[in-house]
Amino acid sequence: MNRDPLYILLISVHGLIRGHDLELGRDADTGGQTTYVVELARALARHSDVEQVDLLTRLIDDPAVAEDYALAEESLGERVRILRVPFGPSRRYVRKELLWPHLDQMVDRCLQLLRQQDRLPGLIHSHYADAGYVGQQLSLLLGVPQVHTSHSLGRAKRDRLLASGRKEQDIERQFSLSRRIRVEEGVLRHASLVIASTHEEVEEQYGLYHAHQPKRSMVIPPGSDTSRFSPPGRRKIKAETLGMVDRFLSEPNKPLILSIARPVEGKNLKGLMDAYGTDRALQDMANLAIVAGNRDDIRDLDAAQQRILHDLLMDVDRYDVWGKVALPKRHSVEDVPELYRLAARRRGVFVNPALIELFGLTLIEAAASGLPVVSTENGGPRDIMANCRNGLLVDPQDPLALSAALKVALCDREQWRRWSKNGVAGVRREYSWDAHVAKYVRGVRRVLYRNRKRLRRQLASDLRGDHSSLAFVQRLLISDIDNTLVGDREGLQELLAWLRERTGVVGFGVATGRSLESARRQLRNWRVPMPEVLITSVGTEINYGRKLIPDTGWANHIRDLWRRDALVELLAEVPGLRPQEAENQREFKLSYYVAIEDMPPLKTMYRLLHERRLRGRLVLSRQETLDVLPIRASKGHAVRYLAYKWGLPLCNFLVAGDSGNDIEMLKGDTLAVVVGNHSPELESLRDLENVYFAEARYASGILEGLEHYGFERVASEP
Ligand code: GLC
Ligand code: MG
Numbered sequence: 206m207n208r209d210p211l212y213i214l215l216i217s218v219h220g221l222i223r224g225h226d227l228e229l230g231r232d233a234d235t236g237g238q239t240t241y242v243v244e245l246a247r248a249l250a251r252h253s254d255v256e257q258v259d260l261l262t263r264l265i266d267d268p269a270v271a272e273d274y275a276l277a278e279e280s281l282g283e284r285v286r287i288l289r290v291p292f293g294p295s296r297r298y299v300r301k302e303l304l305w306p307h308l309d310q311m312v313d314r315c316l317q318l319l320r321q322q323d324r325l326p327g328l329i330h331s332h333y334a335d336a337g338y339v340g341q342q343l344s345l346l347l348g349v350p351q352v353h354t355s356h357s358l359g360r361a362k363r364d365r366l367l368a369s370g371r372k373e374q375d376i377e378r379q380f381s382l383s384r385r386i387r388v389e390e391g392v393l394r395h396a397s398l399v400i401a402s403t404h405e406e407v408e409e410q411y412g413l414y415h416a417h418q419p420k421r422s423m424v425i426p427p428g429s430d431t432s433r434f435s436p437p438g439r440r441k442i443k444a445e446t447l448g449m450v451d452r453f454l455s456e457p458n459k460p461l462i463l464s465i466a467r468p469v470e471g472k473n474l475k476g477l478m479d480a481y482g483t484d485r486a487l488q489d490m491a492n493l494a495i496v497a498g499n500r501d502d503i504r505d506l507d508a509a510q511q512r513i514l515h516d517l518l519m520d521v522d523r524y525d526v527w528g529k530v531a532l533p534k535r536h537s538v539e540d541v542p543e544l545y546r547l548a549a550r551r552r553g554v555f556v557n558p559a560l561i562e563l564f565g566l567t568l569i570e571a572a573a574s575g576l577p578v579v580s581t582e583n584g585g586p587r588d589i590m591a592n593c594r595n596g597l598l599v600d601p602q603d604p605l606a607l608s609a610a611l612k613v614a615l616c617d618r619e620q621w622r623r624w625s626k627n628g629v630a631g632v633r634r635e636y637s638w639d640a641h642v643a644k645y646v647r648g649v650r651r652v653l654y655r656n657r658k659r660l661r662r663q664l665a666s667d668l669r670g671d672h673s674s675l676a677f678v679q680r681l682l683i684s685d686i687d688n689t690l691v692g693d694r695e696g697l698q699e700l701l702a703w704l705r706e707r708t709g710v711v712g713f714g715v716a717t718g719r720s721l722e723s724a725r726r727q728l729r730n731w732r733v734p735m736p737e738v739l740i741t742s743v744g745t746e747i748n749y750g751r752k753l754i755p756d757t758g759w760a761n762h763i764r765d766l767w768r769r770d771a772l773v774e775l776l777a778e779v780p781g782l783r784p785q786e787a788e789n790q791r792e793f794k795l796s797y798y799v800a801i802e803d804m805p806p807l808k809t810m811y812r813l814l815h816e817r818r819l820r821g822r823l824v825l826s827r828q829e830t831l832d833v834l835p836i837r838a839s840k841g842h843a844v845r846y847l848a849y850k851w852g853l854p855l856c857n858f859l860v861a862g863d864s865g866n867d868i869e870m871l872k873g874d875t876l877a878v879v880v881g882n883h884s885p886e887l888e889s890l891r892d893l894e895n896v897y898f899a900e901a902r903y904a905s906g907i908l909e910g911l912e913h914y915g916f917e918r919v920a921s922e923p
Pocket of ligand 2: 685686687689862
């Protein structure tokens with residue numbers, strides 16, 4: 206298997222990410238995911254197979270947040286850093302939904318960054334749907350496999366919101382879930398590996414997706430920083446923690462049943478109280494401590510929390526368990542590990558009665574403290590119990606089952622000791638970040654191995670067409686097809702040989718008015734190997750390599766102000782236009798045959814568009830055809846977009862053409878060659894700098910141009 210050191214690129218787009226003092230809970234975008242990605246990055250870098258980890262996120266320069274987020278680079282330790290790229294609304298901190306329209310820009314910025322450092326990651330690991338989109342595009346463009354972690358999924362969120370009674374349209378307006386779900390489907394289809402935290406997540410959440418592929422998903426629980434949690438050993442429990450609990454209890458030395466949870470409905474603390482309150486035998490065996498947040502005056506809490514605490518207090522009285530139940534008012538972060546240790550010291554048990562628990566961090570903390578567990582069977586705890594074997598699962602809505610399980614956990618000393626030991630070992634084995642990363646690297650190696658086999662097969666059949674080389678080539682030749690690249694077999698063979706010798710240094714692309722299908726047919730007829738890039742349908746479509754990976758960034762860019770249906774309707778009324786064949790009608794290109802004497806002049810047609818508030822670019826070729834394109838699209842614009850996207854200066858492009866629809870890409874900073882057999886409309890370019898008129902015809906003309914500019918000499922330098 207492949208043991209090359211790994212360079213891993215993590216992408217997490219939204220929120221506020223830095224190496225210290227994460228602002229958790231500042232807003233909806235600064236939740237668990239931020240901790241997850243920072244801790245994952247650091248843990249990955251500790252693995253011996255990993256040589257570099259970069260965590261890519263958005264650069265934010267905004268007085269409303271700390272200056273840390275405006276740093277382009279921040280070290281997280283040896284071989285691991287945060288890289289920040291600016292994109293989106295003027296570098297301001299905005300909620301994640303508002304970043305979506307700018308994700309293509311992030312793709313472009315990332316490509317430039319990777320080109321600058323002259324090296325590609327072996328793996329792109331995206332987090333959440335927004336990064337999933339960016340990661341998928343980079344993966345396609347660079348030929349690097351993608352790993353994805355969703356953190357949460359749009360379909361599950363929509364179901365939840367609908368179930369809570371919100372209206373479909375409101376949900377859509379606030380969260381744009383349909384776009385998110387579309388992207389998620391795409392990412393799940395494409396990614397080589399999807400990492401989930403629990404099996405429940407795979408079944409209940411990923412299972413909602415058409416593109417979900419169980420074979421390509423892997424459950425690896427997140428690591429937890431359990432360094433603060435350990436069994437009590439001989440250590441003394443802090444007096445404050447002791448006092449906090451024991452002042453409620455008349456026989457404090459009895460075993461302690463401990464529960465720690467926020468006072469919210471779903472945590473089912475009432476269910477626990479009912480189980481304890483109705484079971485005298487259990488009360489004789491053990492005390493109960495419920496640590497439910499902090500309060501000064503219950504009357505100051507929000508209504509839902511008031512109701513829960515009110516019920517707990519009323520039930521202490523109803524079941525008359527005074528002196529047996531502790532309900533501490535306040536506790537600090539430092540008390541938490543001490544509370545687990547206290548319960549472990551007293552041979553007690555931790556209980557999580559939640560209706561459903563997504564992951565179950567408290568169970569991990571209890572296990573690390575050597576405290577056996579009785580837990581809800583719904584959600585993540587299932588996995589934890591299967592891994593640690595340190596307690597029992599129960600139906601949280603069955604009080605009898607709950608109290609029975611607690612008694613079983615408390616009465617058998619031998620079993621208690623085994624569960625206590627199992628928990629400590631299980632957490633170390635399964636829930637540390639190092640354990641997470643060990644599994645991760647194994648899973649990823651499998652992916653890379655598969656990918657490599659595929660790549661080798663591809664390379665064997667044809668060296669060219671590995672589109673990822675666009676990230677590294679120093680020069681790019683872009684040629685029109687008809688009457689420029691093709692037309693003369695001998696010259697063409699010479700040109701192709703020239704390119705073959707420079708594979709990986711000089712990239713090769715075509716730009717044509719033909720549709721993608723027709724361009725491929727024509728190239729095949731002339732035995733031209735698949736270029737790295739195909740600009741087709743007069744610059745409205747860009748595809749890469751043998752697999753014809755579409756550049757969706759380009760499609761999204763030119764979509765602006767394009768109203769195809771309205772244009773079709775309007776042009777149907779214009780005399781002298783006859784629609785071309787169906788194949789030539791594209792999403793972003795409408796094409797007509799022209800009877801030039803019947804067609805109104807272009808000026809009149811532009812006025813017509815204007816009157817109907819429509820925008821479009823009209824391209825007349827050889828007085829025979831008319832193309833209508835989005836205003837942002839043309840062969841020339843497509844070439845410029847490539848330069849920008851792949852970080853190659855325009856003067857490193859050599860473009861070649863023969864007729865009218867090439868004019869736009871021949872002008873400007875590119876090095877241009879007009880072949881000897883050009884049509885008269887190109888004469889207008891004679892006096893321009895950087896436009897060379899070759900004597901030779903067809904492909905031989907291109908070769909003459911390459912020589913004229915010394916493209917050959919420069920390009921063959923190492
Ligand atoms: C190609 C296309 C056609 C287009 C013409 C001019 O022949 O097939 O649809 O109108 O180029 O760009
Ligand atoms: Mg041509």
